[in-house]
Amino acid sequence: MKANCWHGKHKMQVEDVPDPKILNSRDAIVKITSTAICGSDLHLYNGFVPTMESGDIVGHEFMGEVMEVGPGVNNLKVGDRVVVPFPISCGNCFFCHQQMYSLCENSNPNAWLAEQFWGHSPAGLFGYSHLLGGFAGGQAEYARVPFADVGPIKIENGFTDEQVLFLSDIFPTGYMAAEACDIKEGDTIAVWGCGPVGQFAIQSAFLLGASRVIAIDRFPERLRMASQNSRAETINYEHVDVLPTLRELTGGRGPDACIDAVGMEAHTDGLSYAYDRAKQAMMLESDRPIALREAIVACRNGGTVSVAGVYGGLIDKVPFGSIMNRSLTIKTGQTHVQRYLKPLLERIEKGEIDPSFVVTHRMSLNEAPQAYDMFLNKQNDCIKVVLKP
Amino acid sequence: MGTMSGIEDRISNYAETSNRGGEPIFRFEDGAARVARGLGWFSIGLGLAELISPALIGRITGARNHRGLIRAYGVREIAAGVGILSGKQTATWLWGRVAGDAMDLASLGSVMQSSGERSRKATLGAVAVAGVTALDIWCASQLSSRDLGSSEYNSHAEASMIVNRSPAECYSTWRNFESLPRFMSYIQSVRATGDRTWHWVGRTAEGGPRVEWDAELTEDNPNQRIAWRTLPGSDFRQSGSVEFEAAPGGRGTIVRASMDYAATGVALAAAAATLLGKHPEQMIRKQLRRFKQAVETGEVITTEGQSAGRRNSVTWLDRIAR
Numbered sequence: 001m002k003a004n005c006w007h008g009k010h011k012m013q014v015e016d017v018p019d020p021k022i023l024n025s026r027d028a029i030v031k032i033t034s035t036a037i038c039g040s041d042l043h044l045y046n047g048f049v050p051t052m053e054s055g056d057i058v059g060h061e062f063m064g065e066v067m068e069v070g071p072g073v074n075n076l077k078v079g080d081r082v083v084v085p086f087p088i089s090c091g092n093c094f095f096c097h098q099q100m101y102s103l104c105e106n107s108n109p110n111a112w113l114a115e116q117f118w119g120h121s122p123a124g125l126f127g128y129s130h131l132l133g134g135f136a137g138g139q140a141e142y143a144r145v146p147f148a149d150v151g152p153i154k155i156e157n158g159f160t161d162e163q164v165l166f167l168s169d170i171f172p173t174g175y176m177a178a179e180a181c182d183i184k185e186g187d188t189i190a191v192w193g194c195g196p197v198g199q200f201a202i203q204s205a206f207l208l209g210a211s212r213v214i215a216i217d218r219f220p221e222r223l224r225m226a227s228q229n230s231r232a233e234t235i236n237y238e239h240v241d242v243l244p245t246l247r248e249l250t251g252g253r254g255p256d257a258c259i260d261a262v263g264m265e266a267h268t269d270g271l272s273y274a275y276d277r278a279k280q281a282m283m284l285e286s287d288r289p290i291a292l293r294e295a296i297v298a299c300r301n302g303g304t305v306s307v308a309g310v311y312g313g314l315i316d317k318v319p320f321g322s323i324m325n326r327s328l329t330i331k332t333g334q335t336h337v338q339r340y341l342k343p344l345l346e347r348i349e350k351g352e353i354d355p356s357f358v359v360t361h362r363m364s365l366n367e368a369p370q371a372y373d374m375f376l377n378k379q380n381d382c383i384k385v386v387l388k389p
Numbered sequence: 390m391g392t393m394s395g396i397e398d399r400i401s402n403y404a405e406t407s408n409r410g411g412e413p414i415f416r417f418e419d420g421a422a423r424v425a426r427g428l429g430w431f432s433i434g435l436g437l438a439e440l441i442s443p444a445l446i447g448r449i450t451g452a453r454n455h456r457g458l459i460r461a462y463g464v465r466e467i468a469a470g471v472g473i474l475s476g477k478q479t480a481t482w483l484w485g486r487v488a489g490d491a492m493d494l495a496s497l498g499s500v501m502q503s504s505g506e507r508s509r510k511a512t513l514g515a516v517a518v519a520g521v522t523a524l525d526i527w528c529a530s531q532l533s534s535r536d537l538g539s540s541e542y543n544s545h546a547e548a549s550m551i552v553n554r555s556p557a558e559c560y561s562t563w564r565n566f567e568s569l570p571r572f573m574s575y576i577q578s579v580r581a582t583g584d585r586t587w588h589w590v591g592r593t594a595e596g597g598p599r600v601e602w603d604a605e606l607t608e609d610n611p612n613q614r615i616a617w618r619t620l621p622g623s624d625f626r627q628s629g630s631v632e633f634e635a636a637p638g639g640r641g642t643i644v645r646a647s648m649d650y651a652a653t654g655v656a657l658a659a660a661a662a663t664l665l666g667k668h669p670e671q672m673i674r675k676q677l678r679r680f681k682q683a684v685e686t687g688e689v690i691t692t693e694g695q696s697a698g699r700r701n702s703v704t705w706l707d708r709i710a711r
Contacts, residue, residue: 005698007503008454017696024688047457051706054499055699072687092685094553094640105553106682109690110710112675124690130706136695144695147686283460 002389003057003140004368009047012369017057020136020144025072028148030084034161035062035138035365037375037385038169039195040263040310044128045372048264048286049312051113051130059139060086060126061168063161066152067142073149082152083167084145085337088124088135091150095123102334107147108133117313122334139368141389153341162356162386163348166200171355172340174200174261177308178208180331181257188212188250190298191232192291193261194222196358196384197308201259202230203353214249216242218267221381229357238269246298254300263309266290279316286313296322307332358384365389421531425479428528431521432470432486439463451510452500462496465489483529490522495705502699542625542658543651546669550677553641554684556633560612562684563631563644572683573676574711575664585609586620591664598660600624625652625661644680646673675711 003017020029038061043049063083066076076082089101096104104123108114114121114131124146127137136144145152155164174197181189189205191198194217202213215226216235223234235245246255264287267273276288295305296319305328323330347353360383363371371385439446440463443456452459469489472482497518500511552559562568566579566587577592582603591600602623608616608630616630629648636643650669652661665672682689695702 001696003696003698007698011454013698015698017698020696021694023691023694026686026688047454050457053699053704053706054502055697057696057698088690090682090686090690092553094551097553106686107690109692110707111678112671113706113710130704130710133690134692134703134707136692136697140696142696146690283457 001141002365003136004059004365004387005054006044006052006056006058007054010045010373012045012058012372014366014368017140020142022068022070023144024146025070026147026149027070028066028073028076028145028152029068030062030064030082030143030145030152031067032062032064032138032141032143032389033081034064034165035059035140035387035389036165036168036170037061037139037368037371037387039197040128041372042376043264043310043312045376046265049129049131050117050286051134053130053134056127056129056134057136057140058127059137060128061165061170062126062138062143063155063165063168064143066148069148075149076152076154081155083155083164083341084126084138084143085151085153085167085172085341086126086128086169087151087334087337088126088133088146089150089338090147096150099336099339100333101336101338103336110134125334139365139387141365151338153345155345157349159348160356162359163354164345165386166196166355166358167337167341167344167348169335169337170196170358171200171344171353172337173197173308173335174202175204175207175340175344176333176335177201177259177261177306178204178210180306181205181208181210181259181304183208183210183257185209186211187256188214189257189259190214190216190246190255190295191226191259191261192216192295193263193309194219194226194234195261198222198259198261199225199230199358199383200355201261201308202226202232205259206231207347207352214246214255219378219381222383225358225383242294243298250300254298254303256300257304257306258295258299260292260295260305260307260309262291264288264311266292266309268294276316285316287311287315289315289318293317293319296328299326299328301326302328304329304331308335359386361385363387421528422479424524424528425473425483425532428483428486428521428525429470429473432466432473434470436463436466436468436470439466449510450497450500450514451503451507452496452514453507455496458496462489462493465492480529480532483525483532486525487522487529490518490525492705493518494522499699499704541651541653542661543649544665544669545647545649546673547645547647548670548674548677549643549645550674550681551636551641551643552681552684556635556642557612559633559642559644559684560615563633563680564609564615572679572689574679575672575676593660593663598663600660600664602627624657625650627651644677646677648673 001019004014007013066078066080069076087102088107089096089104090106093105102123108121108124111121124133126135178201187210189210191201194215205213213232215232217223218238226232227234266288268290279285299305365387374382375385439459443459446459447453469486497511497515501508570576575592577590580588582588585606589602603620604617606617614632618628619626627650632645634643652658679689
């Protein structure tokens with residue numbers, strides 16, 4: 001089959017690899033009909049995620065048709081149309097029982113390695129480094145799905161792929177980030193980053209009852225999508241100072257909750273960007289927490305900072321005094337996707353949201369390397385690419 | 390079996406005997422020691438080069454796009470060099486260098502799979518590393534036989550793992566010894582030879598030494614504790630126990646394993662060391678995790694045999710981690 005493989009920084013290659021096989025009784029093989037490039041895939045592309053190995057098949061947002069099931073999978077049959085969540089979860093462990101699926105204790109075969117890095121190991125993820133299991137991902141014609149009796153959700157109505165594909169990651173990720181803000185009537189939510197996760201965080205904040213959402217980015221097309229599709233007020237940080245503007249917009253109090261939908265490769269103008277770039281280059285910190293610092297300082301007293309952006313290792317100069325003295329709550333985590341599949345599919349069915357609005361580019365799997373390059377450089381107003389195998 | 394402090398005892402005995410002559414233990418300036426010092430300085434030099442100009446090293450070895458990794462390897466080299474030159478546990482640091490060499494070779498191996506000039510450079514680099522590796526192994530084994538006495542192998546290890554099942558379920562899975570090879574990667578087969586005795590065969594690398602032992606149950610307390618020890622005539626002596634303690638609040642079972650191993654004779658000690666690795670505690674923890682997976686999910690999660698854009702479904706990193 002064809003698969004998009006990582007071969008180093010800025011080096012993706014679509015190549016012929018062996019077809020996947022059932023390796024365990026609870027596995028399924030899915031023939032992929034649509035697969036997307038995630039903003040977090042750009043961290044792999046830029047070489048910021050440790051323990052990637054040449055030849056790793058990437059991709060963790062995919063859906064398709066069940067081709068084969070192992071003897072332990074009773075809820076799926078050949079021909080079922082499914083969306084596959086990006087965390088791999090057993091459904092049997094302490095964390096899965098509490099619906100904290102991205103913390104599954106049994107799905108990371110390299111748990112020992114993750115323990116050396118982070119103290120304890122989270123769940124294994126598709127196509128996202130050997131620290132997180134070294135699983136082959138879904139930017140391919142076929143994928144092996146472990147614990148297929150727990151993860152995939154059947155799609156039984158006439159939705160297009162693009163309407164349901166993002167249940168695999170970015171819609172639940174934006175939703176969980178908004179849910180973590182514990183939104184009450186009258187709340188103002190600020191969202192850093194208007195990429196696809198930011199867009200879903202904005203829409204989810206409104207779905208959950210926010211009165212105002214303020215979106216922060218620098219790309220006009222992303223800010224336009226935030227205001228036109230998602231009804232947010234917008235701030236272009238290249239034109240105005242974010243902190244005083246947020247203070248003005250909220251009568252000096254600050255947003256009730258702040259969502260960081262940017263993560264480890266944040267950008268900003270000025271000195272703090274140069275500082276973090278330099279420290280990152282010297283390997284003195286692994287991530288650039290520029291959006292996170294701003295979100296913390298901007299948040300109102302007693303508010304919540306919800307982090308959906310991906311961080312990998314160590315960050316520097318985090319204003320913890322601001323967090324402690326002002327009673328802030330920090331909420332974060334890889335998305336417990338399985339928890340949100342049913343309720344969010346219901347919202348799509350009820351017409352409360354049509355996730356296909358984020359798609360700006362449709363390309364073939366063969367064009368994956370060009371698609372990464374375009375997405376990274378935000379060429380052609382690229383916000384979200386869907387690849388067709 | 391009281392081997393808990395075996396290694397420490399022998400180290401202190403050795404120190405006493407060698408100090409009796411007024412000679413500190415590391416002061417033997419023969420061939421191996423001189424080579425060790427040379428390797429120590431070589432390590433520091435290479436490490437500094439990797440740390441300061443990873444781009445140059447990357448060009449020389451064809452691994453251009455791995456500057457971060459090369460810097461990390463540089464730190465590793467310097468640590469090993471300083472360790473070797475410190476004169477304490479020289480052999481251990483040298484074995485560390487051997488492990489580092491293996492990492493280098495694995496990394497170069499992955500570059501060799503690319504095409505053209507990069508592959509040629511990586512091949513040359515791998516030949517050079519292999520030469521140094523041979524020296525490291527010779528030197529380390531020379532010094533190990535002195536430092537620790539490789540005709541004896543002793544280890545004690547403990548680990549625990551919380552399992553989301555009742556003590557009764559955990560006990561019955563473990564007590565079914567014949568099924569352990571299904572999920573314990575270091576056991577090839579288990580066969581009952583009597584009411585309370587079993588014959589065990591260890592799973593070692595292909596072509597490696599074969600390790601077998603007979604063990605008898607010394608305690609079988611249903612749902613609470615199992616203990617065993619090897620019978621005379623086994624390749625090595627082992628005693629172990631596993632306890633099943635109900636976790637508070639009905640949160641399953643804390644499974645605690647405790648094992649002591651000992652082997653006498655150069656060949657058998659080497660075989661035991663191969664089977665259990667340098668860090669038996671980590672090995673036991675990894676086995677307990679596999680036990681947990683089997684009990685909780687009915688299978689052991691794996692990527693062995695999956696698709697990949699390279700020859701092997703798993704990489705050197707996966708093999709270290711599992």
